[in-house]
Amino acid sequence: MPIYNYLGAIAMVMWQRVSDDLAPADFVTAVQAMDPEAGNYTAQLLWQRGYRDIRELSGFFDPGNYTPTSALAFPEMAAALARLQQAQERQEKVVIWGDFDADGVTATAVLWQGLGQFFTPHTHLTYYIPNRLKESHGLSKAGLESLAQASCQLIITCDTGSSDATEIAYAQTLGMDVIVTDHHTMPTDPLGAIALINSRQFPQDHPLRHLSGVAVAYKLIEALYHVWPEQVQEPLDHLLDLVAIGLIADLVELRGDCRYLAQRGIAQLQKSQRPGIRLLLDRCKAKGDRATDIGFGLGPRINAVSRIYGDAGLVVDLLTSKDEKYCRNLVNQVELANDRRKALQKDVFQDACTQVERLDLSTTRVIILMDDQWPAGVLGLVAGQLTQEYGRPVILLNGNGENPETAMAAGSARSYGGIDLYELFHSHGHLLDRYGGHPFAAGLRLPVRNISLLQAALNQSLGETLDIPNFGEKVITIDLEVKVHELGQALFRELYLLEPYGMGNPVPKLLLKNVTLTKIQQLTTKDSRGKRQNYSFTTFEFDRRAANLPNFDGIAWNYKAVDFPKGPCDLVIELGIDAKRKVYQARVIDIHPSQTLEVTTATDTLDWLWDYRQKPFPKLKTPVLMMRQCPQSWQDWRDWFQRAQAENLPLMLAYPLPQLSPPEHTWRIFVGTIKYLSHHREPVSRSELKLRLNLGDRSLDLGLRVLLVLGIHIETDRDPGHRDDLDIIYRFTWPQAPSYNMPSSGTALEQFFEALREEQFRYRYFGSIPLNTLKKVLSTG
Structure with missing residues (x-):
């Protein structure tokens, strides 16, 4: 049984193919012509990941053919x-x-x-x-x-x-x-x-x-x-x-x-003359020719230093010193820190899982846990593990202080399913002392007394904005289905052409169906001093005798031998190399008895979304649904997306990226626009006024309230001819020549400025949100 069930989680797992859209034959032929190692799988992966312009592939494969930006x-x-x-x-x-x-x-x-x-x-x-x-x-x-x-x-x-x-x-x-x-x-x-x-x-x-x-x-x-x-x-x-x-x-x-x-850097890494890097690679039993050597070797070791010792200056010395003896001593300190990090991470993970078992996950959309004894340095790592186990965002906190009224908690958060933590924290910033980071990984600090309030607020926010039927499921995305007899050097070399792998180009996950495993053996890891760490992993072999081929190695981290199904099984793997034994090896992502999990296909949202926020509009040969104004919420996005699906039209992002001015400048433009309309006795619709001034409903209403305070007369009427609903028509009359000076004080103007700042934040965020983030959120909504 996989670890997420073994530890008591109720999260279910779902296997999902990226797409059923096959790469065209001419595209496959063109890719295969670029490199003798390339095959059908290389072309299919490129096609699925949006690399469909043959002219761009030369620079993708060979950095020597890419023109870097100045x-x-x-x-x-x-x-x-x-x-x-x-x-x-x-x-x-x-x-x-x-x-x-x-x-x-x-x-x-x-x-x-x-x-x-x-x-x-x-x-x-x-x-x-x-x-x-x-x-x-x-x-x-x-x-x-x-x-x-x-x-x-x-x-x-x-x-x-x-x-x-x-x-x-x-x-x-x-x-x-x-x-x-x-x-x-x-x-x-x-x-x-x-x-x-x-x-x-x-x-x-x-x-x-x-x-x-x-x-x-x-x-x-x-x-x-x-x-x-x-x-x-x-x-x-x-x-x-x-x-x-x-x-x-x-x-x-x-x-x-x-x-x-990254390509140029990995090439340099393989021949690096830095003694610190060479020694670190030796400890990782790696050559430095793959991104995984960094992601699973160098990166965790470098990060472990500050997580355990606090001071990261040791690493700067290690990376820049030319003294090999000095670097050897520093590498020993790095290894000790990494061993300690692993032990702490394992302990905190087990403690956190015990706390999660007391939660009702059916009503919990964000997991927030705190313990005064948890070391701050590993909270982000454990939060990331928990998001994968329980299929929802996780916030882990370390509290300090005995007085509950003054005590503060600080920690790390990790997202799941495309949920933007930064925007979520911004919406509830009044509960936080400070926060920052990325949309999918953030840090925060808040009073301990606000933790329960934050839990309720975040659960309510996600309950209102996310309509995800499978929320809490662990979704494993499958890139390719392969046969067990294909495992080996040829497949590895074909997949190696797409390296370095990382965000936006992840390591391919391969589906194998109805396979037989032999020589299943449970082992434990040892630290740099040979001490057993009690990290369970299991090795096994794929039985390939039916294809007249030798058996193939596999490894399953955090699995026990008893977790393996009896009889034929389906499993998702990544293909790599055992650096110690220098053999190709499969790393298990998930495993189940054969035919016990249905493999679904993800909706390819990118086919529905045309991004022309920074590009000239194409000559349209087919109808599209155009978004000419930037949305301000996820619900706005979903409304547009659902409309596109109902009308069976692509959704074209046709609004300009926001060019936002300080609130005081916007106010002056507001006043000048109203003066012009009043002087020429021109009526203006509410929708046109919002578009012309780049204002949302709340800021426009507050701006109109300020005008009333200044004595401007506002008449309203209805225009039944605008779109599908009634639109308000405004006519403005100034009793005297208006002043361009802002009122020296006044709650109405302050409220207008505050609403405008909030809207500008949302315009800036939603106006430039990555297409991949939209894909994740909209495809699950």
Whole structure:
């Protein structure tokens, strides 16, 4: 029996094929012509994953055929370069402010080695990484004060800073400027930094959009190489092994420049001259030629350091030092941290599962658990495990403080099923002290007394906005169905052509039906000192004697031998390599007795969605349903999608990406528009006014209320000719020449501004939401 049943969860499992849409014969032929290893499966996977333009595939397979985007494409890169030039001319002290996860640590290492060619390390260049166990992500006033006392004058952040406007303003009062390099959510208001270099500044289909923190930091160094070539001491490629580690460990979408940098970086990783990386790869028993060497080897070890020790500076030393003896000592510390991390993660996971067993999962859409003894460093990892086990978002918290009225809790959250945690937390921000992160992984801090309120609020929100009939089911997506006799080198090489795998291009999951397993043996793992860890895994062989082939190895982590079905079985696997024995091996994702699970086919929502938010409209040969205004809620999206399905039409996203102004500016435009309409005695419909001013219903109503306070007379009528319902018609009369000055005070105007900020947040979020996120949410709604 799989672990999610063994531990008492009631979540059911569902196997679902990606698509039944077969790649056309001409596409298969074109793919096979590109590489002798390519076969039908290669072409089918590419077709299912949206790679359907043959012209783009050359760069997909070979980074040498891809044209990377210039670092100077970032809008504020020139401002950053100018400030760095000033710092160099004045011999200012520059500090890199990093972050403690793998992306942040590798970004720190990239800036340390990259900037170290232009600023003297330790004299004019230092770095600061917050302690994971004592501090939070991002800039802090205490940290800034310590840097000011050390006479720092310029701070360059990496993998952080986009939400730190208050701290940046404080840094300026201390005499320090800030350049932000980051990839997290863009700020809604001006940040106050000298330059903001953030990959999320670009639209969804831009090749730089999905760069992680280390890749954005690398782009800053690339720009410096471009403007100061005479000062360069090492080739830029020297940094790419670090870029690949951070990119893949941070689980960003490997498309566009992300895939290009990951491919180039993995090639550099295999020949890396860094003793720390070579020693780490040896401990992982890996060559560094696959993304899994990072995802399951280097990444967890790098992250384990701050999870256990708090201070991630050890990793920066390990990644940048040329002293092999020193690095060997550091690697031993990394291995001990990773062993400890595994043990803690296992203990917390078992404790959390015990708590979940007391919940009524039929009414629980978000699992929130807290324990004062849980170590903060592993909460995100365990939350991720629990989301997969129980099929819903999970928030794990560590509480502190004895007074329930003042005690605070902090922890990590992981999403499930396309639910956007950032937007969800934003909707209930009044209950939180702070929050941040990605749509599918976030951190938060809140008063302990608010936990039950947050639980109720999140459950209510998801109950109102999500209509998911299979909510709580564990869905396993199957890419291909293969035969047991196909397992081996030829299939592995064919799938290897699509590497590196990651977000947006996941490791293919293969379905095998009605197979017989032999030599089933349960084992346990050992740590770096040879001590047994009590992590159960089971090895077995696929019986292939009927095909006159030798049996094939398999491994099932977190399964016991008794969990295996008796007799023929169906199973979902990933195909890989046993690095220790250097043989091809299948890794079990799920297993059931034959014909006990129905395999369904996912609805391909992308076929229904045409994204023209940043593109010129095509010449339409068939009818479509056009969205000309940005939705403001998931319910709006579902209404449009259901209408498209009812009318059997593709849904075309035809609205422009929001160009939002500060609320004060919007108010002035509002006043000017109403003055014009009043002067010319022009009537205007409510829908037209909303579209012209880019306002939602609530902000428009509050704006009209302010006009009434100012003495403007408003007449209303109905227009039965607008769309399918009645539309309000407004006529405005000003008793005297209006003033363009905003009222100096007044609750009505403050309410208008607050509503506008909330709407702008939603416009910004829903206006640029990735098509893949829409697919996940709408296909389950």
